Amino acid sequence: MTTTTQPSEATVQEPSSHRLFAKLVRTADRQNIPLTASIELTQRCNLACVHCYNFDRSRPLSRDSLAQELQPSEIYDIIDQLAEAGCLFLSFTGGEALMHPHLNDFVVHARSRHFVVKIKTNGATLTERKVGQLAAAQVAGFDISLYGADASTHDAFTLVDGSFDRTMEGIRHARRSGIPVRVNMCATRHNADQIERMIEMAESRGCGVGVTPFLTARYDGTDSSLDHRVERKQLERIYSGPLRDFLPKPDFDPKRSVQCGCARTNCGISATGDVYPCIGAPIPSGNLRRQSFAEIWKDSPELNRIRRLELEDFRSCVTCPTRPSCMRSSGVVYSNTGNYTGAESFTCMDAEVRMAVHRERTSATSGDPE
Amino acid sequence: MTDAKIRHSEEVAFRVIDGSAVLVTSNEAALYWLNPVATRIWELADGSRRATEISDAICEEFEVDGERALSDVNDMIAAFVEKQLLTQNA
Ligand code: SF4
Ligand code: SF4
Numbered sequence: 001m002t003t004t005t006q007p008s009e010a011t012v013q014e015p016s017s018h019r020l021f022a023k024l025v026r027t028a029d030r031q032n033i034p035l036t037a038s039i040e041l042t043q044r045c046n047l048a049c050v051h052c053y054n055f056d057r058s059r060p061l062s063r064d065s066l067a068q069e070l071q072p073s074e075i076y077d078i079i080d081q082l083a084e085a086g087c088l089f090l091s092f093t094g095g096e097a098l099m100h101p102h103l104n105d106f107v108v109h110a111r112s113r114h115f116v117v118k119i120k121t122n123g124a125t126l127t128e129r130k131v132g133q134l135a136a137a138q139v140a141g142f143d144i145s146l147y148g149a150d151a152s153t154h155d156a157f158t159l160v161d162g163s164f165d166r167t168m169e170g171i172r173h174a175r176r177s178g179i180p181v182r183v184n185m186c187a188t189r190h191n192a193d194q195i196e197r198m199i200e201m202a203e204s205r206g207c208g209v210g211v212t213p214f215l216t217a218r219y220d221g222t223d224s225s226l227d228h229r230v231e232r233k234q235l236e237r238i239y240s241g242p243l244r245d246f247l248p249k250p251d252f253d254p255k256r257s258v259q260c261g262c263a264r265t266n267c268g269i270s271a272t273g274d275v276y277p278c279i280g281a282p283i284p285s286g287n288l289r290r291q292s293f294a295e296i297w298k299d300s301p302e303l304n305r306i307r308r309l310e311l312e313d314f315r316s317c318v319t320c321p322t323r324p325s326c327m328r329s330s331g332v333v334y335s336n337t338g339n340y341t342g343a344e345s346f347t348c349m350d351a352e353v354r355m356a357v358h359r360e361r362t363s364a365t366s367g368d369p370e
Numbered sequence: 371m372t373d374a375k376i377r378h379s380e381e382v383a384f385r386v387i388d389g390s391a392v393l394v395t396s397n398e399a400a401l402y403w404l405n406p407v408a409t410r411i412w413e414l415a416d417g418s419r420r421a422t423e424i425s426d427a428i429c430e431e432f433e434v435d436g437e438r439a440l441s442d443v444n445d446m447i448a449a450f451v452e453k454q455l456l457t458q459n460a
Contacts, residue, residue, distance in 0.1 A: 020401050020403060021401055023403075024387070024392060024401070024403070027387060027388050028387065031387075033387060033388075035387075083385070086385055086386075086387055087385070088383065088384075088385040088394065114382075114383050114384050114385060115383055116383040116396075116398060117383075138380070138381065138396060140383070140396055140397065140398060141397075141398070180397055180398070
């Protein structure tokens with residue numbers, strides 16, 4: 001055995017290593033491996049959030065849509081195909097994933113195929129019993145959505161009385177079982193002044209935190225979801241207040257990409273088997289009832305078009321002065337404008353505010369704006 | 371150690387990516403990336419083989435000295451059992 005192949009020297013171990021994870025993503029990117037995938041198990045949900053991107057939940061989900069949803073046998077098969085394609089990190093989402101009667105079986109199956117399995121949920125039906133079952137099935141974590149620091153704000157957003165209390169209860173059960181929880185918050189015009197309290201609530205319960213101000217139009221073409229986005233003044237307060245220490249530093253590299261892992265290391269699968277470049281970029285790129293995942297992933301014109309994009313193809317972005325601080329998501333831009341390579345006024349405004357906060361901060365500390 | 375069958379711990383998630391096994395602990399606290407020989411040992415440690423059998427396979431596939439291979443396989447198993455990535459069945 002040569003030195004480089006000795007098993008005793010074989011492991012590269014870097015607990016919590018961002019560097020190793022970044023290397024893994026780069027490798028997946030080079031090889032076009034869908035390292036992360038989300039499967040939308042159903043569009044059914046126990047809540048009716050006003051910003052929901054699935055469809056306008058002031059109307060019921062149509063029987064037709066429900067009838068089209070993937071059957072359990074199809075979902076097992078998709079999990080197998082994703083494993084075959086090299087996917088390692090799998091999220092079950094919805095709608096509300098916990099409403100699927102076979103969720104536990106899907107987790108068990110995905111674990112037997114050696115995935116890291118997470119569940120995106122509103123947490124409102126996460127009872128102690130359910131958490132126990134999912135812990136036994138070895139779920140790796142929950143991403144739980146929170147829309148306000150109190151019941152009146154959260155429930156006015158989900159349109160379901162009592163949902164705040166139940167979600168907080170769900171978080172409690174999950175944490176008691178030791179399962180990692182990340183609390184995801186959409187900053188909206190309704191809760192903008194509660195973000196600090198929401199972060200404290202999550203952190204004091206031992207949860208990770210994610211905050212985003214980006215909302216999208218819906219799969220059904222309606223866009224009243226966008227009416228709930230934060231206003232500029234609110235965003236300025238959030239970025240110079242509670243999120244001040246979380247804002248990534250602007251990256252002034254002129255080659256800085258405006259692309260993400262869409263269609264490269266990431267993919268999404270809709271409740272009816274459509275393959276998307278990302279669950280947040282609902283561009284139908286093939287359907288798993290007609291083709292295998294491997295065929296779609298390799299040959300889909302839509303996915304290949306995204307893979308070929310260069311910075312220059314994002315015309316508004318390439319010369320943009322706020323690109324260094326921009327958190328542009330092509331999925332959000334596509335959902336809101338129909339143009340994957342375009343720009344979107346809210347995203348641009350967000351980047352301007354980030355840049356302004358950064359400049360204010362650096363000039364206060366060093367007198368040098370960059 | 372040599373009498374026990376070696377298998378992956380139930381808590382670990384993994385995938386062979388670009389010829390190398392990537393292991394992730396259940397709480398995602400640690401990520402491991404194995405080189406090709408360690409990857410092969412990992413694949414062989416599927417619960418059906420003892421350390422000696424894994425080492426025999428490694429000797430054959432990588433044309434290495436038997437004693438050295440067994441010692442390296444045992445080292446890796448011991449390290450991985452300690453990290454709860456592998457377990458040993460009697
Ligand atoms: S919990 Fe999620 S799926 Fe359900 S209504 Fe709210 S945003 Fe939509
Ligand atoms: S701020 Fe707007 S134009 Fe500039 S990089 Fe971001 S999305 Fe593109």
